[in-house]
């Protein structure tokens with residue numbers, strides 16, 4: 001078998017993905033190579049030559065990615081914090097920018113013992129499970145209203161519990177229902193939420209329109225319908241000194257902080273940018 005330079009296969013993959021309009025072609029080409037080889041991306045330079053079947057497998061995956069199937073659906077996983085979660089059809093793929101929300105939350109929890117944490121709109125369970133990983137003493141609750149998302153969350157929660165993490169408490173519920181988690185009113189240290197927030201009718205990349213569940217991405221009311229309920233829920237769930245962080249559309253850097261400020265019990269309202277400088281999430285503390 002004529003072994004081939006991996007470098008050339010990655011270059012070819014990058015070219016194909018670039019032509020297909022993929023946003024980060026080199027990144028995806030390298031991650032596909034690592035996935036096919038079953039190694040970490042950092043070890044690619046240690047693999048100068050590969051067998052033809054590896055190149056063929058790469059080609060097949062690149063072909064799918066060129067059709068704009070999300071990279072994470074092809075590899076089967078997405079990372080958040082110190083964990084990975086399995087993802088695929090019917091569940092929202094956790095995004096890198098959500099790391100910032102997680103970091104803010106974990107910072108707030110520093111110095112608090114046995115904190116109570118709630119992840120609203122949990123999807124794959126990524127935020128809840130990343131908190132449980134980082135804070136084994138935390139009691140973490142998570143909720144979603146989509147049975148398919150909850151099945152992924154259950155699968156991921158079982159895998160994390162098997163790996164030794166503190167189990168998260170997973171619930172089926174609608175965050176627009178004012179009775180959800182009523183038993184936790186005034187007891188919660190941290191509310192995290194990455195809700196559906198894209199204004200309906202917004203054009204989104206094909207990876208999103210063809211593969212993320214619409215109810216995970218779009219919200220009525222100019223993108224604010226679910227967020228409005230989450231703000232009310234955070235105000236009732238948080239204990240004094242507790243905090244809420246919620247992701248929002250980059251056009252809502254004014255609107256979401258305004259909704260938070262309208263709640264008298266919430267103080268220290270701030271908006272935060274992502275690494276690209278876009279308004280990305282808002283935070284508040286319970287006074």
Ligand SMILES: C[S@@+](CC[C@H](N)C(=O)[O-])C[C@H]1O[C@@H](n2cnc3c(N)ncnc32)[C@H](O)[C@@H]1O
Nearest residue numbers: 092094121122123144145146149174175194216
């Ligand atoms: C943007 S995804 C976020 C998933 C996960 N938190 C993450 O960051 O990867 C939004 C999630 O909210 C759920 N969702 C939408 N409307 C909801 C509602 N009214 N109540 C509960 N969950 C809802 C969707 O099913 C979806 O899983």
